Amino acid sequence: MGTIPESMRERVEETRRIVSDLHAELPRWGLVVWTAGNVSQRVRGEAADGSDDLLVIKPSGVTYDELTPDAMVVCDLDGALVDGTRSPSSDTAAHAYVYRHMPEVGGVVHTHSTYATAWAARREPIPCVLTMMADEFGGPVPIGPFALIGDDSIGRGIVETLRTSRSPAVLMANHGPFTIGKDARSAVKAAVMVEEVARTIHVAQQLGQPHPIDAADIDSLYDRYQNVYGQ
């Protein structure tokens, strides 16, 4: 097992608190059952290429009411355990792959939220027919390839899909949503929003054919929301 560099210790402990708190948002927003979801955040090291970055993630199979900052696990970007008393999430390899190949990403979330996962089961991208989708996703929410857990397959599928999309969410085929963000809070927001639009558009489709939004309007909405909205 590696060690946390002295220069990163304080930021790692703060990230443990952040990631522990954000896991409580998954059941709060109805995104998980039992332990079926995880949140991680990158802790940047000293190396310019990010090779000494670390990630903080939940321990595998632990229910959300048992999670505390001290229970959070620290890994390197190969997914190897650096600090922690329990095994890291079974999705750690996927989170680590995303951090290695998308240096701008600071947070990753995975859930099996019902409506988004139903779209994943059908391998159907969520069409951009809501202004909320244009705001948050800049277009459709794409489908990633079917990939088995256990190696870099899921992470590779996430990166290959999101590299060609403005969306911070990808629906991995027959599995469920993975989301990314500049930090873990942004990735949790994307997980909440992808479940919301998956539900709304599912309802809309029960009533008829949703009307598409023109590409120019999607661009305008996305630009405003990403660069003007909020504080």
Ligand SMILES: O=C(CO)[C@@H](O)[C@H](O)COP(=O)(O)O
């Ligand atoms: O999708 C899977 C397993 O197939 C995982 O997302 C688990 O559902 C959550 O695993 P842990 O984070 O508790 O290891």
